[in-house]
Amino acid sequence: MIIINKTDLAEVMTRAQETYLLSGPVETFHGHTFRHLEPGQAPDLSCHHTLLSPKAVVFPPSDPLLTFSGDDWAGPDLADLPPQAAVGIRPYDAKALHLLKYNFDTPEYKDPYFLSRFENLTLVGLAENHPDPANFSVSCGTGPFDETCLDMLLVDLGDALAGKILTDKGEAFARAAGLDPIPAEKKAAVASTIAELKTRAENAVTRTGSFGSLDGISTLDLYEQIDWEALAFGCINCNTCTFVCPTCWCFDIQDEARGQKGVRLKLWDSCMSALYSAHASGHNPRRQGWQRFRNRFMHKLKYFGDKYGAGPMCVGCGRCIRTCPAGIDIRTIHQALSRLEAVT
């Protein structure tokens, strides 16, 4: 275990920046977001939650894939990316990165843009001592102190951060940042403080029963028997939920060109927008907003779980609930779905 005094944090991060391209929470207008840090900029580890999730670190909102000129094209040198470290990522957001991998790392195709970033990324997590009412991560198989997907877990003790090294990557980060091991005589006390904080945090997380236990209910029943139009009323299909969600992965590929030269871009897309499912013929199988709403929640709560057997496509971070202008709550939707009788 290591310990960082908060007064030393800026120095530690500067040292880490000699080896890693760092990203972390930074202040923005009336909130925080998770983004790449400027040289000398420290992550703001006092923030409670970030508006955007850390997924932009491995899956940027606009990612130039290649440039072309006439018949020639050139892509980035993905083997030569600098090592990255995400500092202050919440444990459940780290799990979300692993869920994203299901889409970008398949037997048929491995996305080099995602994987090259993901594989050289060190996850230095920050436990969440005070989850807020929108957080239901414990019901999604993770939690505010979940170590499973991290390389290191930092815990805020007040005037210092204790850090548990979990993997070799975590060890490498600790060395690069010059982190001090915790003095032997303090170990027990710190460990007990951490255990207390963990219990308190996990108890504070709102429970929604076993989120994602729609396994026994038939897909077609969920699709056809739920009053989706009523559930979806109020949704303006604004794309906010999909963009703030750490597990949403849809993207669009567009070329921007001038004459013979151009760039091919990979951009965040959203199943909530009408254009997403519009066919070139003019037909749109999900022309109405409530149909796209149904598609999103069926994917999150049913299709993903059925396909990969890894639980729901949700880590309970609560961002969609906090940012939805219409107050739509995925937990309410899940409740409505789970009321259908399970058919054995």
Next chain:
Amino acid sequence: MKEMENRIRQMAKDLLAREKVDQVVGFCQGSLAAVTRPFLARHPEEADQLVFNCNCRMNLATFVPDLKGRTGIVAKGCDSRNLVIQMTENRVKRENLYIIGVPCAGMADKNKLLATAGGRDLIRVIDRGEQIEVETTQGTTHTLSRQDLLQDNCVTCIRHNPVIYDALAGPEVPEPDLQDRFADVAAVQKMDPGEKQAYFQHLLKDCIRCYACRDACPLCYCPTCFVDESSPQWVGKSLNPVDVTTYHLVRAFHDAGRCTDCGACEAACPMNIRVRSFTRKTIMDCVNHFGEEAGMNPGQRPVLDRFQINDPNDFFR
């Protein structure tokens, strides 16, 4: 506020029971304390879920054109002006609407409310009219003056009472005597071009092109938004700053002369961007150059669909 809420419930229940409308659009409580949800009541007993308080930030006029049959709608001053514009633009027919007019004291800015909890969250918000009581997750309670919590657009609101209604849910409130209504616009106008550009670049630096501002707006209803036009592609879809600025500029321009400053766009933005900065300028120009306010008069064509012989002309050679 409780009386207004009860009146709304009663009126909605009555309308549905007597089958004067097929549905009533209003708000119900959301799962988080400072959030309400748009709600569609189809049966009289559902009317009991309707609420009205300082958290009713969305503009319900957005939902009206897609509803079939006759619709009852809870409309604040600004919402009623948007309904007028929708009627003028043939999106809704007046005879299909029953407007429950709500004289509005202003909505609370979600960020100002949350600031009382020091960045954490609220478990209760109680609207007591001139005062608003909040209880935080840390167990503290605060009573604040509504004036201090108002959304920016509510501070400069020119019309609290609905301009059109079938019945009012409460007594009319006095209309404000606004001094320096466009101080925010004037402050930017004083800057030189370089400073202005830097100001707007900074304003839009967090925009993620989610289009919540566009989708929350009752006036943005084009079947194909200019953003989605591809031949030619007028604006790229990435986060390139020039593209982001272009998107906001064109959207503000398409809403010019129609925007009622209802604030639904700013309330919807997940990144807390002051997107009204663009439309505020167009509203000021319509007032100063043409003497017109959007949506005040049901019989009148929109500002840019009319002209006067003596419209400003001096910038033409």
Next chain:
Amino acid sequence: MTEFEPRIITFLCNWCSYGAADLAGVSRFQYPPNMRIIRIPCSGRVSVKMVLHAIRSGADGVWISGCHPGDCHYIEGNFYARRKFVLLKELLEYTGLEPGRLQFSWISSAEGVKFADVAQQVIADIRALGPAKKLIRQLPEVA
């Protein structure tokens, strides 16, 4: 030292201003060749998307010219255009476009002399402002 030659996207309404440009040409009136003329049916046809497209592509200036108010071939097109252009000019200058890059005129098809004169003035104004630097869309780079 090569002097900066501005490139000015020019929208001319078919019935009046384009005719004026034609007349100026036929009459051999001289004016600098910095305009890229686009013929449109009416000044009312110009939309903000077109003006921004020009600016984003690097145009140093945009000049829009139509029939005199009251003489529009489509009766009222230029009246609507006039209101639209007030708001457009104000909004673009509010967000940092230098005043003078957007130019407007009413020139009838008989005013060949006026066309050449206004062209000279517009080009001189924009040349004085220097090359456009704002709101220009460059293609993204790949890392």
